[in-house]
Amino acid sequence: MPEPVISIEGLHKSYGDVEAVRGVDLRVEAGEIFAVVGPNGAGKTTTLEILEGYLDRDAGRVEVLGTDPAEPTRAWRERIGIVLQETALETLLSVRESLELYAGYYSAPRPVDEVIDLVGLAGEANRRAGRLSGGQKRRLDVGLALVGDPDLLFLDEPTTGFDPSARRQAWQMVAGLRDLGKTVLLTTHYMEEAQFLADRVAVINHGVVVADDTPERLGDRGNLPTRISFQVPSGGPSPEEAGIEGITIEPGSHDEILKATFESSSPTADLARLTSWAVEAGIELESLEARRPTLEDVYLDLTNR
Numbered sequence: 352m353p354e355p356v357i358s359i360e361g362l363h364k365s366y367g368d369v370e371a372v373r374g375v376d377l378r379v380e381a382g383e384i385f386a387v388v389g390p391n392g393a394g395k396t397t398t399l400e401i402l403e404g405y406l407d408r409d410a411g412r413v414e415v416l417g418t419d420p421a422e423p424t425r426a427w428r429e430r431i432g433i434v435l436q437e438t439a440l441e442t443l444l445s446v447r448e449s450l451e452l453y454a455g456y457y458s459a460p461r462p463v464d465e466v467i468d469l470v471g472l473a474g475e476a477n478r479r480a481g482r483l484s485g486g487q488k489r490r491l492d493v494g495l496a497l498v499g500d501p502d503l504l505f506l507d508e509p510t511t512g513f514d515p516s517a518r519r520q521a522w523q524m525v526a527g528l529r530d531l532g533k534t535v536l537l538t539t540h541y542m543e544e545a546q547f548l549a550d551r552v553a554v555i556n557h558g559v560v561v562a563d564d565t566p567e568r569l570g571d572r573g574n575l576p577t578r579i580s581f582q583v584p585s586g587g588p589s590p591e592e593a594g595i596e597g598i599t600i601e602p603g604s605h606d607e608i609l610k611a612t613f614e615s616s617s618p619t620a621d622l623a624r625l626t627s628w629a630v631e632a633g634i635e636l637e638s639l640e641a642r643r644p645t646l647e648d649v650y651l652d653l654t655n656r
Contacts, residue, residue, distance in 0.1 A: 354417060356381050356503055356534045357402060362411035364397050371397045373558035375411075379551075384525070384535040386549035388542065390654055394558040395538045396507065402536070403433055403505055416503060429457055432496030432504040436511065438488075442481030446472050446491055449480055450498050457499040469531075470494040470524060486517035493524065504528065506537035510544060522547050542647035552646070556654045570649035576614040578644075579621065582637040583629075585609045593628035595621055608637070615641075 357379035364372040372394040379385045389395050400406035401413060404420035404427075413420060418427045441449055447463060454460035467476050470490040475483060480491060489509060496504055509525065510518045518541070525548055528535055539545055545552050546566045553563040554570075562570050582603045583590060590598050590611040603610040615621040618641050629636050 353381060355379055355414075356383075356416060357385075357536065358412070358414045359398075359402075360412045362398065362401065362413060363409045364394075364401065364406070365409055371558055372401075372408075375555065375558070375560055377553055377560060377563070379534060379536055381534055382529065382532060383550045384529055384537070384548050386545040386552045387536065387538045387555060388540070388545055388552060388650060389555035393555045393654075395555055398555070399505055399507055399536070399538060403431065404428075429459075429499055430502045432499060432501035434489075434492045434496045434504065434506045434509055436507045438492045438495070440480040440488060440491065443479060445477050445479055446483070446494075447476045449491060450494055453495045454498045459500065460498050461500040463498065466494045466498050469497060469527070471520070484517075486513060486520060489513070489517075489521060490524065497528075501533070503534045503536070506535060508538055508540065510539070510541065518544070542645065542650055546646045554650060554653050561653050562649075566646050569646065570653050572644055572646070572649045575644045575649075576616050577618040577641050578612065578614055579618065579625070579639075579641045580610065580612040581625075581639040582608050582610050583634055587634055588632040590625075590628075592632070593625050595624060 355378045357377065359375055359377040362372050362375040363370070375394065375398055387395050387398070397406065401408050402415050402420055404423040407421060416427060416430050418424070441452070444452065446467065450463045450466055454463055467473055470493050472487065472490050472494065475487055480488065483491065493506075493509070506525065510521045513521060522544065525535065525537070537548070549566055551564065552566055552569050554561050564570075567573055585607055590600060595613055598611050598613045600609050600611050602608075622641060626636065
């Protein structure tokens with residue numbers, strides 16, 4: 352089996368009496384987009400800073416690209432790119448000038464014009480960084496991390512503060528890094544972002560990994576029941592007559608409506624039974640919805656929030 356790009360075993364880190372990381376184990380394979388999620392204070396940023404070589408650990412074994420990040424070399428530094436939560440750009444430099452400046456720090460940088468195209472800033476190449484929009488600045492941040500042509504990129508909450516449109520555009524850009532053969536480790540508070548981008552997701556809570564799997568299987572998500580809900584007129588046939596076990600009925604949006612919900616491990620069969628009953632009873636199932644547990648549902652359950 353090929354060696355992992357990142358390998359962590361029993362990682363610990365404390366700040367005084369506060370144990371921020373309490374035995375993290377993780378493995379990230381080459382070419383993966385790997386997302387780390389968790390509440391504020393869970394230990395995500397501390398773990399990243401140790402992997403990046405900017406923070407010493409108290410205990411545990413850590414290897415990044417075959418090197419202990421506590422003993423970084425210049426050659427190792429050139430193989431990683433970092434996008435922090437906030438980056439202080441040189442506001443008076445243009446996009447091209449900023450990338451040319453950073454390219455000068457590397458022995459074999461990626462061509463600047465190629466990087467500009469990769470991050471979608473071809474139309475802004477001569478615009479000063481200080482005049483870019485928030486989304487464009489984030490694209491430049493990624494460009495600065497890419498210009499050294501690294502094997503591994505760390506993205507710390509790359510779309511925080513973005514509007515939905517800008518976030519979607521940023522996702523497409525990050526997803527494109529996979530096509531370049533890059534390995535990406537990102538942290539995020541957006542479960543939809545992890546769902547869209549990540550090959551695997553790790554949930555960290557109180558300094559430990561409580562789950563690590565693909566977005567589809569995380570927390571046994573694939574085997575969780577589907578939640579089915581609908582509304583019917585009050586005073587009419589009861590949904591309980593449909594012969595489905597576990598139906599809960601409560602007041603709906605107003606006095607003349609009842610809301611019914613149940614969980615199903617066989618949603619196709621139960622929906623067929625439910626709709627057949629409704630047709631025979633001559634009623635309409637308003638607001639009918641069959642909803643599989645989302646990644647956010649699983650995350651909230653895993654973190655007891």
